[in-house]
Amino acid sequence: MFDVIIAGCGPTGAMLAAELRLHDVRVLVLEKETEPVSFVRIVGLHIRSIELMAMRGLLERILEHGRQRPAGAYFAAIDKPAPKGLESAHAYLLGIPQPVIVHLLEEHAIGLGAQVRRGCAVAGFEQDDEGVTVELADGEQLRSRYLVGCDGGRSTVRKLLGVGFPGEPSRTATLMGEMEVGVPQEEIAVKVTEINETDKSFSLRPFGEGVYRVVVSVAEVSDRAEPPTLEDFKQQLRTIAGTDFGVHSPRWLSSFGDATRLAERYRVGRVLLAGDAAHIHPPAGGQGLNLGVQDAFNLGWKLAAQIRGWAPETLLDTYQAERHPVAEDVLDNTRAQMELSSTEPGPQAVRRLLTELMDFDEVNRYLIEKITAIGIRYDFGAGPDLLGRRLRDIDVKQGHLYGLLHRGRGLLLDRTERLTVGGWSDRVDYLADPTAVLDVPCILLRPDGHVAWIGDDQQDLDDHLSRWFGKPAN
Numbered sequence: 001m002f003d004v005i006i007a008g009c010g011p012t013g014a015m016l017a018a019e020l021r022l023h024d025v026r027v028l029v030l031e032k033e034t035e036p037v038s039f040v041r042i043v044g045l046h047i048r049s050i051e052l053m054a055m056r057g058l059l060e061r062i063l064e065h066g067r068q069r070p071a072g073a074y075f076a077a078i079d080k081p082a083p084k085g086l087e088s089a090h091a092y093l094l095g096i097p098q099p100v101i102v103h104l105l106e107e108h109a110i111g112l113g114a115q116v117r118r119g120c121a122v123a124g125f126e127q128d129d130e131g132v133t134v135e136l137a138d139g140e141q142l143r144s145r146y147l148v149g150c151d152g153g154r155s156t157v158r159k160l161l162g163v164g165f166p167g168e169p170s171r172t173a174t175l176m177g178e179m180e181v182g183v184p185q186e187e188i189a190v191k192v193t194e195i196n197e198t199d200k201s202f203s204l205r206p207f208g209e210g211v212y213r214v215v216v217s218v219a220e221v222s223d224r225a226e227p228p229t230l231e232d233f234k235q236q237l238r239t240i241a242g243t244d245f246g247v248h249s250p251r252w253l254s255s256f257g258d259a260t261r262l263a264e265r266y267r268v269g270r271v272l273l274a275g276d277a278a279h280i281h282p283p284a285g286g287q288g289l290n291l292g293v294q295d296a297f298n299l300g301w302k303l304a305a306q307i308r309g310w311a312p313e314t315l316l317d318t319y320q321a322e323r324h325p326v327a328e329d330v331l332d333n334t335r336a337q338m339e340l341s342s343t344e345p346g347p348q349a350v351r352r353l354l355t356e357l358m359d360f361d362e363v364n365r366y367l368i369e370k371i372t373a374i375g376i377r378y379d380f381g382a383g384p385d386l387l388g389r390r391l392r393d394i395d396v397k398q399g400h401l402y403g404l405l406h407r408g409r410g411l412l413l414d415r416t417e418r419l420t421v422g423g424w425s426d427r428v429d430y431l432a433d434p435t436a437v438l439d440v441p442c443i444l445l446r447p448d449g450h451v452a453w454i455g456d457d458q459q460d461l462d463d464h465l466s467r468w469f470g471k472p473a474n
């Protein structure tokens with residue numbers, strides 16, 4: 001019997017497993033692939049995800065494998081530098097291959113005690129009052145208290161759950177892969193320049209060791225689940241370029257569409273959804289992986305609290321209440337970005353206008369805070385603007401604030417030195433620091449770094465500790 005079974009060891013599943021292990025939850029991750037993915041898709045970790053890595057002590061290791069780039073120019077690839085003074089100690093984008101980030105997160109989860117079983121596809125499940133019976137493709141049955149589908153856009157868990165996935169189907173599809181070519185580089189360069197005059201998405205460029213990265217769009221969109229073949233690439237290259245460049249010896253081949261869909265619900269009883277299993281959208285702005293990892297960060301401590309038995313009654317439902325609107329907003333901004341990327345005269349005119357508007361610092365800042373997810377404010381009720389937002393990393397007397405959050409617990413940061421976390425000290429840490437750079441007396445942080453309370457009154461604090469962390473221990 002496990003506490004939680006996670007279907008899928010992508011970035012979302014691996015992050016969730018690690019977050020649950022911080023609270024000693026017995027976790028099993030089931031991954032259908034026997035080997036980690038081989039395709040090297042470079043993704044961008046945006047500011048909020050980088051901050052999450054810092055909050056769990058993972059950032060140094062991740063920085064070793066990534067390249068820091070300026071944080072700006074990601075909204076519809078409009079070329080504007082990030083505004084000055086973005087409120088973050090990590091105001092950059094980190095370019096990193098997706099398999100590397102998945103490997104590091106998986107390693108972190110295993111280091112904390114998560115079990116990962118590869119070559120195990122979740123094929124069915126049934127839930128009852130006490131738990132979920134999960135069935136694997138080979139018929140083996142496993143039992144857990146909760147099941148979380150982190151099994152990607154074609155999620156089996158979501159389909160079996162019967163949760164609707166409304167939205168728009170793909171209108172375009174793109175083939176992407178790495179392979180060798182049979183013609184000289186100069187010949188390729190001439191052809192690519194010619195095609196790029198009308199089709200900016202086409203790309204065929206050297207990627208080291210004689211291998212070329214091919215990106216070519218497909219006219220006919222199909223919804224098939226299998227990866228494309230080399231023949232598909234050849235055919236499409238001939239259609240677009242009039243030659244297949246003699247491509248051969250593929251290293252990996254993949255395809256992606258531009259469908260935009262959002263699960264109607266993130267939870268049905270003991271089964272939850274996170275990451276691409278809950279939302280898909282085109283890669284504009286590079287937000288999908290970031291969104292999934294942040295879902296996991298929001299869900300982890302809440303599900304752990306439920307299992308440990310101290311969760312207030314409605315805590316687990318705040319996962320959907322907080323994250324569904326965030327995904328809705330990301331879907332909308334990708335829709336807008338796709339429109340702005342159209343070569344039609346109307347969208348091009350809107351793009352020129354927006355480019356001009358982004359010269360206003362506030363417009364530029366608003367868009368970048370959206371893409372990097374540092375602008376998110378959860379609805380915790382009326383209160384100061386900081387309530388519900390994430391707190392940036394600040395200097396405190398022990399060093400950096402985020403250095404105090406590695407264990408995934410709540411934190412009371414008290415400049416008055418008068419308050420106490422009392423009976424919640426098994427879940428919430430306390431730091432008295434009159435020197436902390438804050439313009440409020442005290443802040444209560446949730447384990448995900450969002451501000452749950454601001455004030456200086458002990459009774460009011462106790463009410464909010466109960467709201468987020470349940471009943472005090474005796």
Ligand SMILES: Cc1cc2nc3c(=O)[nH]c(=O)nc-3n(C[C@H](O)[C@H](O)[C@H](O)COP(=O)(O)OP(=O)(O)OC[C@H]3O[C@@H](n4cnc5c(N)ncnc54)[C@H](O)[C@@H]3O)c2cc1C
Nearest residue numbers: 008010011012032043044122152275276286287288289290
């Ligand atoms: C071209 C392109 C560029 C992108 N660039 C960026 C970017 O720059 N930044 C960004 O944030 N995002 C980017 N994305 C999006 C990002 O790759 C995805 O959003 C991300 O991989 C989602 O992570 P996930 O863990 O939710 O799902 P996935 O990565 O799809 O992982 C799901 C896992 O579940 C496994 N699985 C599936 N079914 C089962 C089953 N039945 N049982 C057990 N296991 C199962 C799969 O094998 C897989 O390992 C890009 C996407 C594309 C296509």
